[in-house]
Amino acid sequence: MTDLTNLTVAQIRDGHRAGDFSAVEVAEAFNANVAGAKLLNAFIVETPEHALAAAKAADADRAAGTLKPLSGVPIGMKDLFATNGVQTTAASHMLEGFVPRYESTVSAKLWDAGCGMLGKLNLDQFAMGSSNETSYFGNVISPWKRNDGGNAALAPGGSSGGSSTAIAARLCPAATGTDTGGSIRQPAAFTGISGIKPTYGRCSRWGIVAFASSLDQAGPMARDVRDCAIMLENMAGFDPKDATSLDMAVPNWEAALSSDLKGKTVGIPKEYRLEGIDPDIDAMWDAGIAMLKDAGADVVEISLPHTKYALPAYYIIAPAEASSNLARYDGVRYGLRDLPDGAGLQDMYAATRADGFGPEVKRRIMIGTYVLSAGFYDAYYTQAQKVRTLIARDFEQAFGVCDVILAPTAPSAAFGLGEKMADPLAMYLNDVFAVPASLAGLPAMSVPAALNREGLPLGLQIIGKAFDEQGVLNAGLAIEERAGFNARAEKWW
């Protein structure tokens, strides 16, 4: 029998529906892979019983003829989504042992669609990081190795590093991610998988531990474009509990998938050509342009003139919001409480927050507090908001002449763990191509396009118009079909 863990979401769904295998068999196969991959540290909590229970229900539903859209598909859940009865930590000491009595809207939708949960996936603490090295529960290790014969442990990207590693290592066929400034796309690119951040507001933020509210957006990560479409259909939808939720019908993205790009125009932003960038990145980008032309698209150069201000603006807005969003972790009602002997309220705040937050989280809280403080607000926050408006306008103007934009997802392939932790600015530069679409709230995805000379995956990013996830997925599919990316990490764990 084929290894069920090599199947995609669509193959599991269809195979289960056709009776080729049972959902329990699928769940057991993935549970076994999860149990055998402790070295990767992709999961904070494993929930094999949850996956099995959903699988049994799926098999029963098949017998009863009441199959759901994702019956029999087990997935991984980023540990930023509140899961009823299952510890939810945001990879922080602050929330270690916190068990919510509520279910996030996105995870609830997936369970309703028939999915089972294999476990809660590791991530950068409070989703702050680009390498999954800020987790309180330890680094996630990418399944990928360089082809230089060395054994360096590589970063799976971040913040959805548990998700990317788990999918690349066949621990789950798909997983949820969240993307604030590249946290779905960059880890997807680093591990040779696909991931889409939909238009801001497509997926409800209710029940997702907040990082930066105006940027946070959930999305799926999976092995291919079709799986991303299937997953997203089952995650998206209007939610009256989220005031920023889009009140729009969810299209049937999977059914409308088409890699025929005739009549479409692809924009190539000249400002994304960075001097001194890894030539493999530029080569992949050029190859991607050729692929889209081959799919029938016209290609035009476009200008997004404010691109260089995006990263600085992002690193003002996101920390500003985070500094406020994370104020609720104060030791009063839930999570960690550090109450030294004889301590008063202020002492408790100080001790709890000093102990509960990791260094990167503290850095961002301090940056955010600084940029919002009296006397600095206009110079930083107000300025950054203006930049954000200008960046959104750049995209609007560009979409006057093109339908989607093609760019690299990240400026490099995966780097080694520890290589960039000493230099936050170098780490932040990882998101240079991802952040503009986040600031503009646009749908964007990463698809694997090539291996670099070190044998590591590289991803191409497609950015679309607001609400045009279909255009993004279709362009992604066109690349996927032509790139023929089928490399996978050799099992060493």
Place this chain on the structure above:
Amino acid sequence: MSDYRIKGETGEWEVVIGLEVHAQVTSNAKLFSGAATAFGAEPNTQVSLVDAAMPGMLPVPNRECIRQAVRTGMAIEAQINKYSRFDRKNYFYADLPQGYQISQLYHPIVGEGSLTIAADEKAGIPTDKAIGVERIHVEQDAGKLMHDQHPTMSYVDLNRSGVALMEIVSRPDMRSPAEAGAYVRKLRSILRYVGSCDGNMEEGSMRADVNVSVRKPGDEFGTRTETKNVNSVRFVMAVIEGEAKRQVELIESGGTVVQETRLYDPDRNETRSMRSKEDAHDYRYFPDPDLLPLILDDDFLAECRDSLPELPDAKRARYLAAGISPYNADVLTAEVEAARWFDTLLDAGAKPVAAANWVTSELFGALNRMGRDISDSPVSPEHAAELLALVADGTISGTIAKAVFEKMLESGDAAGVIVERDGLKQTSDTGAIEAEIAKILTANADKVEQYKGGKEALFGFFVGQTMKAMQGKANPQVVNELLKKALG
């Protein structure tokens, strides 16, 4: 112009007052969550996941709270901002689960408006005076700390956490405690008419931050202090009086007033410093990224306007136009329940002037005696209208009416029923009256002689005798006419 002055050693000082009134919005649910808002519930029984700021929880604006703020703005003829926005006010405190209060700093929902306080000679307000309102914004209330539950710990009750408040910020337009008192009373009256706040100051539904400064008349504004959370009209006036005196004494003894936040202690009737400007928090206000800007459309605004009731000033003007005395008009319009009761009475056909006199004397007197509010008056406006109609059409006399009213209070029966049952109807039956008159004149022939001889004062005697014979039920006018004819 108010002539209220603090007499200091260096001369007279004028007091400048501005008020920030926090009014709890009347709504079943909180500003951003579905939790209930009833007063006096067991601690932490009206707390949603949002109010407790659990991870991943999001605020969703409550349409009714927004509507009430807009209607309030309209009631003071304020500018309604079709675009407004929520901001976060960041600070740490145990009663503030989110670590920030959602408020509106930069773009409040209501802009400039004003309300008029009525002239009150006795209170030193010689003419009607308009008091400017700078803005109204909506914001969340905090929870409550309880310090008396445990020897070393404080307990937190989050029932109030997230309840909607309107902050109504006046211009520094008031110049005496009386004006400030009148402003708060007028504001409370309007809020209660509109139905946007129950105005219950004891339960904390309305409380004021009192800004006071002093200056020599004609000088620039002095430095102000802000006394927080004052929860009655009387205390507001006491704070102003005390704080103005304190500032004058301070300045005259060579000190300077520092901008600071003060607390009022009603037991000692004094304020004390809470924190100075230097210790003030940096609240790091910024637009709440969980909430989109609030855009009000024309249909929504039209509904808000159409649903406004007649407001106190308009009502008072209507009463005056109907001939009701200014005093009665004031009394009848002060509380919305009384005004509503009175309007129902008018709708049932009562004549305005007589009805106003009757309500302010007979009805209020009776309610006072019974310790009841007009909202649970044992006599309905419809029954009262019937009573007044019986007087107006001569069926019963004013004297009988008082007796009938007493019986109505006791039994709850309608006036007509009582009059019929107890045979209290006034008679205009000329035959019966003439017969009695004839008997009386015969029995008092001597007095008839005297009357005819010029002692006209005796006419009253004959009226009295006739009324007595008729057991008070004869129509006095008919009696007069028939007597004049008989004595003629």
